[in-house]
Amino acid sequence: MPELPEMETYRKLLSERLSGKEISRVTINREKSINLESKSFISKVQGARVEAIHRRAKHLIFKLSTGDSLLLHLMLGGWMYVGSENDQPKRTKQVILSFGEMELYFIGLRLGYLHLLSEVELEKELADLGPEPLNGHLSYTAWQDLIGDKRGRLKTTLLDQQFIAGIGNCYSDEICYGARLMPTKQADTLDEAMQKDLYEAIQSVLQRALGFGGYMDQPLYKGDTFTGGYNKHCFVYDREGETCERCGGTICFEEVSSRKCFYCPGCQRE
Ligand SMILES: [Zn+2]
Structure with a gap:
């Protein structure tokens, strides 16, 4: 399942391509991937511009000019591709957003989804998420408060999205390795030096993975050599x-x- 570095890589590359562009057509091939009836979803999304693309935890948020947002979670097996009729993966696309000739394909959305939400609904949907680990959102003092009274194994603690956002199966292992701590170690047995090692590993492992473009197997567009570079660099x-x-x-x-x-x-x- 894509985690923070994969979704952040998508955010960056999609922003460069789609920000400010109008969604000229919406194709829904699997109604279960969206949260409204196809007809209603299409009428509310078609013609809107993508004003910005944000990320929160493992979600991407496409901010639309209508004031609504599209909330994406790829879950297990989901991925995206930007192409055109002549350049697209030969796979079933659950949803397609067209921007003139350029199209954004959502592929492998089985548990994953693309939901159209108002600002209030979006806020409610994301309300239970823990802090973002990067870009100064989690200070060392805040981390000490957070980890100080946490129980459970490090592996499950790091996977808990209400504890800290964006970390999944791969990076929880990479972070424990970076901190020289066993993933089975109990969080409440960490001394202060170990708490610091874990905090630093969270930052450095995620930053390093971002630098390599995360671990997604598929490129985002033709000629994309950045996405997926981390696969060769897992510890x-x-x-x-x-x-x-x-x-x-x-x-x-x-x-x-x-x-x-x-x-x-x-x-x-x-
Ligand atoms: Zn070793």
Whole structure:
């Protein structure tokens, strides 16, 4: 499932292409992916301009000139492509937004969705999310308050969107590795130095992943060599049996609370 670095990469690249552009046509091939009847959704979105694209946690928010927003969550298996009739993936598109000849395809939306919401509805939808970890939204003092009375394993703690926003299965493992802490370690057993290590790892791992364009398998547009660069730079995620770059140990895999979990037992502290 795309996480903060993947969605932020999408936000940046889509903003460059779509900001200020008018949605000339809307095609709905799967009504379950939207929250209104197709006819009503189309009449409210067609003709609107995309004024800006924001990200909150793992969501993208397309701000429309009508005052409404399109709230996107790709969930597991969802992805996007910007192309045209002659340049598009041969896959089923659940929703298509056309901008003249240029089109934005939403693919693999099974659990994922694109919902049209008013400002009030949008605010309500995002109200329970925890703080954004980057760009000064989470100060070290705020982090200490947050982690100070948290219980549970680090893996599940980092995945909890109400605790901190935007981190999923891959980056929770990468962050624990970065902090030299086992993902199974209990959050309330961290001493102050470990709390600081975890805070710094959250920032540095996510920034590094952003720099490499996240881990999505598919490019966003023809010739896109940026998206997905992080796949080659994972420390532990999906690297079971491979050698740890830091200590030379062997990377292990286990399931923690039925989530995939990768770590190095040689250099991550119990
Ligand atoms: Zn190691």
